[in-house]
Amino acid sequence: MGKEIASRKEDYSQWYNDLIIKGGLADYSAVRGCMVIKPYGFALWENMRDVLDKMFKDTGHQNAYFPLLVPKSLFEKEEENAEGFAKECAVVTHYRLKVNPEKKGSLMVDPESKLEEELVIRPTSEAIIWNTYKGWIQSYRDLPLLINQWANVVRWEMRTRLFLRTAEFLWQEGHTAHATADEAIAETKQMLDVYATFAEEFMGMPVIKGVKSPNERFAGALDTYCIEALMQDGKALQAGTSHFLGQNFAKAFDVKFSDKENKLDYVWATSWGVSTRLIGALVMAHSDDDGLILPPKLAPIQVVIVPIYKGDEQKKAIDEKVAEIVSELKQRGIKVKYDDNENSRPGWKFAEYELKGVPVRIGIGARDLANSVVEVARRDTKEKKSYPMEGLSDSIVSLLDDIQKSIYNKASAFREQNITKADNWEEFVKLLDEKAGFISAHWNGTGETEDEIKNLTKATIRCIPLNNPQEEGACILTGQPSKERVLFARAY
């Protein structure tokens, strides 16, 4: 019957895949590691994109677009960045195909068309962008330069997972240039705040703001700030990053400016990004065994109306009433869909919209018409209630608001229960295996220790939280002195 989805308990990965595929967000494609984002999934991405885009513009950024292909000689200029991404780059080596003389109907790479210089398909755009900035920046008057681009990037991952890690993904990447380190650091933190606000207020997903340990830092950055979220299986997910790049890229690409005193200096840089991975985060943060649970502020459909009728006469009467309700809701800016498709029956629609995570469902039948009420079901709690038609749009507005808050509170309570302190190695290992979530523990501050902990437990330092309280303690692995706790977790 219908679309079966795995339960979280039985098979978490399968549950996740089922929600994506059966919920209509995406499909597997003919290309290894790449997915097709279907209209419903893309509508969700568009909503996220629109909110973020406005936030970027409100903080003074402008959009631009840079090429997909990056000449290898540019790509390799910033050494750390190049080396960090080298092993996952797709590379264009030829520019032409030709008919294969040995096999009819097939094409082959034309060996004559070999490029003199290989082109790297961008895994990130710092190189091409900084090469461009060199021509745009001469004076302090050209600064700050605040640019964002919405783009696709390719990272040749060994193992992919729908939305969480695909070989090609959509994202935005901000790249800014500043006259001073302080200003660049302020920008880095500002954008981290934008991401955190977006995650919490729109996605309904609490995040921890922090800074990465040197091991986990973006290749080429001096500091990587991040927001970390917790998924329902107790694994952490990096949901967004904001990097302070220092003068690394300015030096690599020779981007200098004259200050007021006519002194030459390299500019200071930041970059920051979030990707379609956020959709994966959204799915895993709230959904249940019946399907997706989408936050009202991002849901492609916020309210669906399902008619229940016997015969054309009833249908007509319902249609008329629904037209009024729809126009009232639309006036309030609510995304509403009236599903009067006659090919499926009400029960099927109920299940389908639950699977798709539509926050509110309104059922309306002859009985309701007679009583001047509608049946309203909220997706998050599955609670059903009769609402009077009088003042319905007010009730729905406040219900959507309530759902938005309620799913945030639920996720937030879950996270609070899953941040646990560990004070020695046994506790740490036991917590990881039996409870998971974030584990707050002391660490001696070295990359070697972090590597060792990762080898032993697969847990990594997710972040050193901002405004972290300072306290004396001993590293859980080495017993060496430590001044603060950091957050460990197994992560996606």
Next chain:
RNA sequence: CGGGGCGUAGCGUAGCCCGGUUAUCGCGCCUGCUUUGGGAGCAGGAGGUCGCAAGUUCGAAUCUUGCCGCCCCGACCA
């Protein structure tokens, strides 16, 4: 790249070990009627290079070899 699983209609599957009529069943799809407050019922119907390629054989979904693809777990990573 290592380990595990899988590939039969749009989807999910039986058959394979032990080769032999017209490849099973369910969902979905088409037509008609009856239905419609939690994934409708009945009747009729359409839909298949059994992942691909060789081989063994009178005969291959089934046996052999090679290849391809996908999923899950791990290492790498956002």
